[in-house]
Amino acid sequence: MLIIMKSTATEDDVAAVIHRVESSGARAHVSRGDEVTLIGAIGDREHVARIEAEAMHGVDHTVPILKPYKLASAQVKGGGRSVLDIAGRHVGGDNFTLIAGPCTVESRDQVLSAAETVASAGAAMYRGGAYKPRTSPYAFQGLGQEGLRLLEEAKARTGLPIVTELMDVRDVEAVAEVADVVQIGARNMQNYTLLTEVGRSGIPALIKRGLSATLEELCMSAEYVLKEGNPNVMLCERGIRTFEGSYRFTLDITAVPVLQELTHLPVIVDPSHAAGRRDLVLPLSLAAAAAGADGIIVETHPAPEEAICDGPQAIHTSDFADYAARVEQAAAVAGKVVGATA
Ligand code: PEP
Ligand code: MN
Numbered sequence: 001m002l003i004i005m006k007s008t009a010t011e012d013d014v015a016a017v018i019h020r021v022e023s024s025g026a027r028a029h030v031s032r033g034d035e036v037t038l039i040g041a042i043g044d045r046e047h048v049a050r051i052e053a054e055a056m057h058g059v060d061h062t063v064p065i066l067k068p069y070k071l072a073s074a075q076v077k078g079g080g081r082s083v084l085d086i087a088g089r090h091v092g093g094d095n096f097t098l099i100a101g102p103c104t105v106e107s108r109d110q111v112l113s114a115a116e117t118v119a120s121a122g123a124a125m126y127r128g129g130a131y132k133p134r135t136s137p138y139a140f141q142g143l144g145q146e147g148l149r150l151l152e153e154a155k156a157r158t159g160l161p162i163v164t165e166l167m168d169v170r171d172v173e174a175v176a177e178v179a180d181v182v183q184i185g186a187r188n189m190q191n192y193t194l195l196t197e198v199g200r201s202g203i204p205a206l207i208k209r210g211l212s213a214t215l216e217e218l219c220m221s222a223e224y225v226l227k228e229g230n231p232n233v234m235l236c237e238r239g240i241r242t243f244e245g246s247y248r249f250t251l252d253i254t255a256v257p258v259l260q261e262l263t264h265l266p267v268i269v270d271p272s273h274a275a276g277r278r279d280l281v282l283p284l285s286l287a288a289a290a291a292g293a294d295g296i297i298v299e300t301h302p303a304p305e306e307a308i309c310d311g312p313q314a315i316h317t318s319d320f321a322d323y324a325a326r327v328e329q330a331a332a333v334a335g336k337v338v339g340a341t342a
Helices: 011-023 045-049 108-120 145-158 169-178 192-201 215-227 255-262 271-275 278-290 317-333
Strands: 002-005 027-032 037-042 059-063 084-086 089-091 095-101 125-127 162-165 181-184 205-208 233-237 267-269 295-301
Touching: 002 011, 011 027, 011 037, 089 095, 095 108, 095 317, 108 125, 108 145, 108 295, 108 317, 125 145, 145 162, 145 169, 162 169, 169 192, 181 192, 192 205, 192 215, 205 215, 215 233, 215 255, 233 255, 255 267, 267 278, 271 278, 271 295, 278 295, 278 317, 295 317
Parallel strands: 095 125, 095 295, 125 162, 162 181, 181 205, 205 233, 233 267, 267 295
Antiparallel strands: 002 037, 002 059, 027 037, 084 089
């Protein structure tokens, strides 16, 4: 249930409502707008029914939150957008965030040279996997701890916040030491234990849409993290499996405005994994940026032909500055501000 306070409600009125919500066994999620404060009462139906907030001082009215994902729903913020602060970078709202780097951390030279290219082209964050989800158990699984140390070095050199994948709850602490954002990969989107731990850790999360997941399922995954009190969640469209076989996955551009309608969370697009081919990455990126995506996460590599994984889809770092400039122009067309910092 959403409790809408009057514009004249006092801090004491708000505090009394929060107290009532919590003492009936539900959780209070407060969203302060310019005009009014909204209080989401989230919990079991019986707990919420017990609240009877309408009669309380300062309460204007209440409405049910209709979606099964309560905290992720746009309704809980009254249409306002969440703007995350990731190590001083603003993500969401009017901001456009470019995240780039190699698929996987391979060597010191590769990681540092890609990081320098990405930083000098003005990207907001650096991506690279130290733990890799691979279809084949015989394929390279990532450098693990050593990869995290290399990412740490790249961060120290460039100042760019790090986005890196977390696959296993046992690695939460080690990854959180280096990562500014943990990526939950498409294959782990419904790993509810992992999502809950990320929620508890408080570390910002980028949740990728599963290969066959509906938007509602993606929002429910976000809910797992939000429910633990971690508000720093980004959603990522990375292509879904369809009947079309001429390219790797089908990038669902429609998901961008629809997710922005359904939720208040930033929506990031990954054109690389959808395309699977370098030549498709720019057109898909332009489409995503022009559709109003809150950001793009893209793969780039200094020598894609030698890359251990996802080389065919990686943009050469030598082409990255041009790529970034084109994408940022498209984002500006959609009314986004590029590179806003706190
Ligand atoms: C990746 O970002 O390198 C990756 C493996 O992505 P996804 O989980 O979307 O396949
Ligand atoms: Mn990859």
